[in-house]
Amino acid sequence: MSSGPGRRTGSYGAGLAGHLAAEGIEVTEVNRPDRAARRRSGKTDAVDAGAAARAVLGGHATSTPKSKNGxxxxxxxxxxxxxxxxxxxxxxxxxxxxxxxxxxxxxxxxxxxxxxxxxxxxxxxxxxxxxxxxxxxxxxxxxxxxxxxxxxxxxxxxxxxxxxxxxxxxxxxxxxxxxxxxxxxxxGDNHERLRDEASFAALRGVSPVERSSGKSQRRRLRPCPMW
Known part of the structure; x- marks a missing residue:
């Protein structure tokens, strides 16, 4: 089960995510969608659900949501x-x-x-x-x-x-x-989901992402995925 925009595992989807996790069903937190892609395809529940499913199936969404029972x-x-x-x-x-x-x-x-x-x-x-x-x-x-x-x-x-x-x-x-x-x-209570320094940096929104255009190369900070 994946949780994406509009059904965040930390707010509106917290109850469902907790229930599924308790039943042994894997829950994945989907990162914020690319803004440009979202503008091109529009914003509806069906479009967001499809984007979330593709992110999980493609291996782009790998974050484990926080548990809320401790x-x-x-x-x-x-x-x-x-x-x-x-x-x-x-x-x-x-x-x-x-x-x-x-x-x-x-x-x-x-x-x-x-x-x-x-x-x-x-x-x-x-x-x-x-x-x-x-x-x-x-x-x-x-x-x-x-x-x-x-x-x-x-x-x-x-x-x-x-x-x-x-x-x-x-x-x-x-x-x-x-x-x-x-x-x-x-x-979070289930801090073991932070597997290494890189995942913790991503959580805090301080992991660098390379960006280049022509001869210009730079890095910017990746937005926090657990938004």
Whole structure:
């Protein structure tokens, strides 16, 4: 079974790919099709399916898809949620500080010079029934506190999974829980599919491909096949 454009084994086709793999059926990830060829032949499900089948039968598609049933998949989903919490927290902080700029001078002066933690505590303590500005700052401060707690909890969980699954990775200089999770997610639970340095380079999109035209010869980086 091959999975190509529109039915990626990492997203829409993940459930089917996992079921087939569990039944012992070989699943192959088809690389992104050549853009020029796709423009010439058009884009339909039938055309894409035919192109995927020819790529597999011709030996051009050889990538084994990532499995999604182990600790690395747990890291991926937790990292997605943590990143969302961090982004939303940053947005809430920016909104709170923007509101303070135009807040009444007495309120602005009472909160000026506070560090972020003290500022959030002070805003969270404001009476939300006093006026709209107090309510907005109160809501944002509580949102920031909640999202901070979410991110902290998820970081602890990510750290625990990483240390249990690959403790050596966390011992590397400059590698924390987030960067470790990113690296493990790139390799996947079934990292044995990366048979050599060349396959890992292809996964990361850094394998050179020769291109020449007339007397000009150059190399470019091959796009990551596990897109």
């Amino acid at each position: 600790p690395v998949e747990d890291l991926r989903v937790l990292k997605v949620v943590k990143d969302s919490a961090v982004r939303n927290r940053t947005q809430a902080i920016n909104q709170l500080k923007a509101l303070l700029v135009s807040a009444p001078s007495q309120l602005h002066e009472s909160l000026a010079g506070l560090s972020n933690p003290k500022l959030f505590v002070a805003c969270a303590a404001l009476d939300p029934h006093a006026n709209a500005v107090h309510q907005a700052l109160h809501v944002l401060a509580h949102r920031i506190v909640r999202l901070t707690a979410e991110a902290t909890t998820l970081t602890r969980r990510i750290t625990a999974i990483t240390q249990a699954h690959n403790p050596q990775l966390m011992e590397l200089t400059g590698v924390g829980p987030d960067s470790a999770a990113i690296r493990l997610t790139a390799a």
